[in-house]
Amino acid sequence: MGWNRKDALRYALSRGVQISPRAFEILRNVPSDSLEGVIKTMVHAAKRESRAQMTADDLEEHLGLRVDAEVDADLRVLSDPTGHTTTAEGVDGYGALFASRYEKLRSIISARPESKKIKSVEAVRRSGGVKDDEDVCVAGLINDRDVRDGRAEIRLEDPSGMLPIPVYNDELQKEAGSLMRDQMAMVRLGRGKRGVFAKEIILPDTPAHVPNRSETGAWAALISDLHVGSKYFMEEEFRGFVGWLSEADAVARNVRFVLICGDVVDGVGIYKDQDKELELDTVEEQLGRLEEMLAEIPEHVKVIISPGNHDPGRRALPQPAIPEKYCPGLWRRENITMVGNPAVVSLNGVRVLMFHGQSIDDIVRVTPGLSYDEPIAVMELLLRARHLSPIYGERTPIAPELEDWMVIGDDVDIFHSGHVHRWAVSKYRGTLLVNSGAWQRQTPFQASVGIVPNPGIAALVNLKTYELKSQNYNG
Ligand code: D5M
Ligand code: FE
Ligand code: ZN
Numbered sequence: 001m002g003w004n005r006k007d008a009l010r011y012a013l014s015r016g017v018q019i020s021p022r023a024f025e026i027l028r029n030v031p032s033d034s035l036e037g038v039i040k041t042m043v044h045a046a047k048r049e050s051r052a053q054m055t056a057d058d059l060e061e062h063l064g065l066r067v068d069a070e071v072d073a074d075l076r077v078l079s080d081p082t083g084h085t086t087t088a089e090g091v092d093g094y095g096a097l098f099a100s101r102y103e104k105l106r107s108i109i110s111a112r113p114e115s116k117k118i119k120s121v122e123a124v125r126r127s128g129g130v131k132d133d134e135d136v137c138v139a140g141l142i143n144d145r146d147v148r149d150g151r152a153e154i155r156l157e158d159p160s161g162m163l164p165i166p167v168y169n170d171e172l173q174k175e176a177g178s179l180m181r182d183q184m185a186m187v188r189l190g191r192g193k194r195g196v197f198a199k200e201i202i203l204p205d206t207p208a209h210v211p212n213r214s215e216t217g218a219w220a221a222l223i224s225d226l227h228v229g230s231k232y233f234m235e236e237e238f239r240g241f242v243g244w245l246s247e248a249d250a251v252a253r254n255v256r257f258v259l260i261c262g263d264v265v266d267g268v269g270i271y272k273d274q275d276k277e278l279e280l281d282t283v284e285e286q287l288g289r290l291e292e293m294l295a296e297i298p299e300h301v302k303v304i305i306s307p308g309n310h311d312p313g314r315r316a317l318p319q320p321a322i323p324e325k326y327c328p329g330l331w332r333r334e335n336i337t338m339v340g341n342p343a344v345v346s347l348n349g350v351r352v353l354m355f356h357g358q359s360i361d362d363i364v365r366v367t368p369g370l371s372y373d374e375p376i377a378v379m380e381l382l383l384r385a386r387h388l389s390p391i392y393g394e395r396t397p398i399a400p401e402l403e404d405w406m407v408i409g410d411d412v413d414i415f416h417s418g419h420v421h422r423w424a425v426s427k428y429r430g431t432l433l434v435n436s437g438a439w440q441r442q443t444p445f446q447a448s449v450g451i452v453p454n455p456g457i458a459a460l461v462n463l464k465t466y467e468l469k470s471q472n473y474n475g
Contacts, residue, residue, distance in 0.1 A: 002032030008039040012054060017046045022056035029246070030063070038062070064248035067300055071216045072348045073256035075302045075337065079344040079409070081318035086402045093400025094392075098182075101387070101404040102141060102159065105184035108204045108386055108407075109139055114186060122160035129196045130189050137202070138163055139186040147177040154179065154198060156187060165189070167198045175201050177368050178381065183390035204386040208429040211413035214348030214463035219254050221245075221471075222459040224261035224356070224418025225438035227310065228293075229286030231279045232441040233266065235293075237456045237473035242296045244471055251460060251469060255301055257347050261418045261436060262308025262356030264290055264322070270310050277443060283312045287327035299335050306341045308356035308419060316399035317358065317389055317406060318342060342388055342406065350463045353412040355382075357419030357435070358396045359389035366391065372451055375435040376426040379417055383408065383428055414461065421446070421453035425468060432466060434459050 003011075005027050012019050019027070030038055042054050042062060060066045088096050109115055117137045130136045140158035147153075152167040154176055165187055167176045179185060179201070188200035223241075227233050245252050265286035266278060280286045294303060307319045312326045321338040324331040331338055339345065342355040360378045364370045370377055382388055388406040389396055398406070414432045423437030438455040446453065456474035461467075 003035040003039070004032060005035070008035055011036075011039055012043050015043050015047065016052060017043050018053045020053055020055045023054050023059045026056055026059050026063070026065070064250075064253070065246075067253060067298070071218050071254050071256060072214065073218065073300060073302055074346075074348050075257065075304070076346040077337065077339055077343065078346050078351065079342075080321070081340040081343075081405050082320040082338075085314075085318060085320060085399065085405075087399050088402055089400070093402075096402045097398075097400050097404055098141065099159075100402065101182075101407060102184070104404060104407040104409070105141075105204055105386060106139060108409075109184060109186055109202075111207075112186070112202060112204075114188065114200075114202055115139070117188070118186065120160040121156070121158045121163045124163060124189070124196065125161065130191050132191055134191075136189045137186050138165075138189065139184070142179050142181055142183050142185055144181055145176050145179045147173055152176045154185070154187065154201075156185065163196070165196060165198045166192070168192075169198075172198055172201060180363060180367065180381070180385060180390045182392050183385040183387055203384045206383045206386065206408070206411065206429050206431060209411045209431075211430050211432070211466065212349045212351060213466075214350055216348065217254055217462060217464045218256040218348055219251055220257040220259060220347055220350075220352070220414075220461050220463055221255050222259050222261070222414075222416050222434050222436045222461065223439065224416075224436040225263040225308065225421055225440060225455075226260065226290065227263055227266040227438065227440035228290045229278055229280035229283075230266035230440055230443070231277050232443050233279070234439045234441060234456055234473070238439045239293060239296070240473050241458050241471055242293055245297055245301060255460070258297060258301055258303045259345075259352065259354060259416055260303065260305045261354050261416050262306055262341055263310040263418060263438075264305060264307070265311055266440075267310040267312060271445065283326050287312075287322070287330060291327065291329045291333070294330070294333070294336065297335070301335060303333075303336045304339060304343075304345055304354070305330065305336060306339045306343050306354045306356065308341065309358050314399070316397040318399070318401065319356075344410075344412065348463050350413045351410070352414040352416055353408065354416050355388050357417035359391065360417070360420055362391045362394035362396050366394070372420050373422060374424070375417065375420045375422055376424045376433050379415055379433045379435065380426075380428050383415065383431060383433075421451065421455060423454050423457045423459070423470075425459060432461065432468075434461070
């Protein structure tokens with residue numbers, strides 16, 4: 001049998017050393033089988049240094065619990081649709097959205113040298129195509145692409161009109177196949193027997209860049225898809241992770257940010273017969289449970305919460321933050337910041353794009369060669385398209401905003417998504433890609449459609465060195 005706190009107090013007092021109330025609190029977290037050793041060492045040190053009290057500071061130092069005040073926790077929200085959405089109505093609304101998309105992406109693509117060659121679709125039409133020695137590009141949104149039986153065609157639309165462009169080259173046909181409807185592309189045109197054809201497909205893409213770094217060695221923990229309230233939510237494992245943040249672990253001591261990228265709760269009425277799979281029946285209860293668990297995160301750790309398709313609030317993208325009326329407690333907490341989806345935050349200068357990942361579903365379904373098991377490949381496509389949800393009119397609801405919030409405007413250092421419940425990390429042109437998996441076991445629905453999650457893993461990124469680690473609670 002180990003010691004309890006009373007034994008510790010009795011021993012210390014018998015040697016003339018008092019234990020301060022805060023230190024006494026900390027002793028709660030010391031396992032009973034090591035309590036005796038800890039107290040004897042501490043009392044011995046106090047006697048040697050002629051101190052009559054054991055303080056919380058002494059104890060934290062000894063237990064390796066001291067939080068290094070030199071390690072920054074500078075959080076800035078750089079982009080957040082919350083409170084800034086202006087939704088237009090109906091057809092006009094979508095006209096405005098697509099005009100904004102075109103303008104933003106046209107301006108991004110104008111950084112490419114080839115953009116000097118851009119002519120409007122109408123100008124190409126008027127001059128009857130291109131001349132032999134002419135180097136011409138058109139730039140616009142992909143109206144559609146059709147690749148089958150060795151024939152391929154891209155239909156490209158700019159504000160002046162639409163141009164069908166045949167693709168003959170094998171490699172290029174493959175590229176055309178992975179184009180997503182409504183994404184921006186620039187096509188270099190050649191002169192064929194029957195008009196123009198595609199010589200090259202150029203995407204806005206993310207330029208190779210050197211990522212920003214934190215000056216101090218702070219760590220960020222990236223997680224998503226908790227699904228609190230679901231019978232399949234891995235509460236014990238999640239509490240294990242939260243508890244780890246307070247442990248005497250060199251990485252845990254330096255975690256300054258926890259990013260939660262959507263589907264924080266399971267929600268209510270999200271899918272058919274969901275009530276049978278809920279442990280908590282209202283979103284308020286679900287968010288209340290989340291709040292209670294997050295309250296165990298030390299106060300010096302900043303928590304950023306963005307919504308997903310299971311969370312209450314607007315379903316269409318861009319989503320504002322989970323409204324305060326459902327979770328006033330979360331909004332009130334000093335160390336919690338509620339943002340929308342997508343959002344860009346700066347962590348000690350490192351720019352993180354948070355996007356739950358709803359569009360991954362559509363992209364996997366319409367693009368040959370992609371699967372749910374490889375969300376990273378989809379995230380790369382999004383970075384190349386510089387757009388988080390290009391395909392309009394499939395399952396991902398998109399609001400007719402006057403401004404297209406889903407364009408990836410600036411270089412990002414970390415691209416954080418979730419949604420597919422598969423943990424995966426990779427790098428693309430200087431951007432770290434993280435799909436942070438889930439904290440929900442496989443649901444019967446997921447089993448029925450063959451989705452195999454790998455839940456219970458938190459990704460940890462050192463913001464100074466980009467060293468990657470993970471805390472795995474998946475058995
Ligand atoms: O999504 C969890 C996973 O389940 C993600 O990979 C999408 C997939 N999913 C969700 N709904 C459907 C439907 N209706 N068909 C096919 N696949 C689906 P989550 O957002 O956590 O429910
Ligand atoms: Fe989810
Ligand atoms: Zn989701």
